[in-house]
Amino acid sequence: MTLKGHIDAMAASLEALYPEQEARAIAVRTVTGLLSVPEYKHLSEPDTEVDAAKAALLGDAAKRLAAGEPMQYVLGYSWFAGLRIRVGSGVLIPRPETEQLYELAAQDCDNLMAASEDDTFNILDICTGSGALAYAFASEFPEAHVYGCDVSDDALRYACRQRVKLQGARPVIFKADVFQAPPAGLPKFDLIVSNPPYVRLCEKAAMRTNVLDWEPSLALFVPDDDPLMFYRAIAMWADALLKDNGSLWLEINEALGEQTADLFTGAAVIKDINGKDRFIVVKK
DSSP: OBHHHHHHHHHHHHTTTSOHHHHHHHHHHHHHHHHTOOTTHHHHSTTOBOOHHHHHHHHHHHHHHHTTOOHHHHHTEEEETTEEEEOOTTSOOOOHHHHHHHHHHHHHHHHHHHHOOSSOOEEEEESOTTSHHHHHHHHHOTTSEEEEEESOHHHHHHHHTOOOOOSSOOOEEEEOOTTSOOOTTOOOEEEEEEOOOOEEGGGGGGSOHHHHTTSOGGGTEEOTTOTTHHHHHHHHHHHHHEEEEEEEEEEOOGGGHHHHHTTSTTOEEEEOTTSOEEEEEEEO
8 A cells, every 4th residue: 555545544544533634634644653754755755655564553553543542652752842752651742732831931941041140050840741841951951950750650761761862961850749848859940840730620521532541640630629739739849949030830720820820929820822821930
């Protein structure tokens, strides 16, 4: 079968789960990703024949996708801030909103570094998951000392084994429960970022099965009667670990912007690319 034929067949098999345009986009990214060819090749060379071994690989991928498994798990990676981040079962797939969080915090980081009089500049990513934020900061700011923590052993395995090439040191990844006191021996941080769990259980009904059935609930959901539990815990960590004149950046539930900001002194709510309350920034 040709390259175009595999994409057409895979897209057709996904139309029961996704809108037609999205199904085709997933098929194009999956086929070209697994074959390690540019996405434009299905347009420029649609009649390229796919050998039997690679056809079997694509057939297995099509079955996994049709069962609802996320494309990023099938590929084994997700792109984040220009970095290829390894993901799979047990770790949250980075979202575009989190990439916007990174972009905003990175702009602030430039200013903080320019104003800093300390010899070291430290960044902490709380609830690091795959380590996407931590590695993005380590890639962009090689002179910084970047740390990332999580409580999930599955997530930590991915965060510790990312294959991102960096000019500076790799992030220091460690296990920690944000509901406990910060581990002894941590430095003070110029910048703290976090994308903690914030989806209320009552919001499950609006989510797709490829998220609900595959991505880790631990990284997504909070109880309806205490949806801000992670933010209260992060506030305590920030009180203990954030340097004077440092910044705290958080991704939040769009329905709880003001309530979340009220947990922090001087917090500002910032909208995402879709105009929804998605981030808060706190300047110490």
